[in-house]
Amino acid sequence: MINLLPPDVKDGYKYARRNVVLRRWVVIFLIALIGLGGLSTYGVLSIHQSTINYSKKIGDTESAFQKESYTNTQKQVQDMSNNFKLVLKVLGQEVLFSQLLQRIGATIPSNANLTGLTIAQVQGGIDISANATDYATATQVQVNLADPDNKIFSKADIVNIACNASSQDERYPCTVNIRALFSPNNPFLFINSKATP
Numbered sequence: 001m002i003n004l005l006p007p008d009v010k011d012g013y014k015y016a017r018r019n020v021v022l023r024r025w026v027v028i029f030l031i032a033l034i035g036l037g038g039l040s041t042y043g044v045l046s047i048h049q050s051t052i053n054y055s056k057k058i059g060d061t062e063s064a065f066q067k068e069s070y071t072n073t074q075k076q077v078q079d080m081s082n083n084f085k086l087v088l089k090v091l092g093q094e095v096l097f098s099q100l101l102q103r104i105g106a107t108i109p110s111n112a113n114l115t116g117l118t119i120a121q122v123q124g125g126i127d128i129s130a131n132a133t134d135y136a137t138a139t140q141v142q143v144n145l146a147d148p149d150n151k152i153f154s155k156a157d158i159v160n161i162a163c164n165a166s167s168q169d170e171r172y173p174c175t176v177n178i179r180a181l182f183s184p185n186n187p188f189l190f191i192n193s194k195a196t197p
Contacts, residue, residue: 131172138176
């Protein structure tokens with residue numbers, strides 16, 4: 001079919017069709033723009049509401065902590081922990097003398113006898129005095145106490161040895177004084193008492 005319309009009318013129809021298509025696209029873009037605006041507004045409002053809700057929850061939680069006196073409870077727990085550490089420290093330095101005397105008695109040579117134990121001013125130390133039949137036995141007392149196999153003392157030093165022929169006890173004329181330092185893992189401290197053989 002041949003179109004016999006004049007060119008002006010043809011152009012008018014062509015532009016009219018284009019205008020209809022453009023109108024449709026403009027309406028679609030306007031609807032999409034309104035939809036995006038609605039979604040953005042909803043998102044901003046929901047974020048704002050969530051912020052308000054979380055702020056309220058944080059305030060409620062903080063007031064609950066203050067009501068439960070969290071800081072006081074924490075202070076009491078810290079005090080109890082410090083007291084427990086002090087108890088462990090004191091017990092760690094307590095000596096089980098009944099067992100210690102038996103072990104020291106077993107290490108003393110047969111020609112000597114134990115005459116005294118004194119707790120030294122030195123931390124973890126003890127002064128031991130013994131009588132012996134001669135000078136060699138007196139030094140043997142120190143050697144036996146310093147023996148690491150005994151697990152009693154980490155160190156035992158002779159303070160003095162005095163041999164006096166005119167001693168009151170004629171069987172044991174020599175006196176030896178020894179300063180000994182407890183071994184840290186000896187079984188005669190209260191804390192280590194489970195390790196006692």
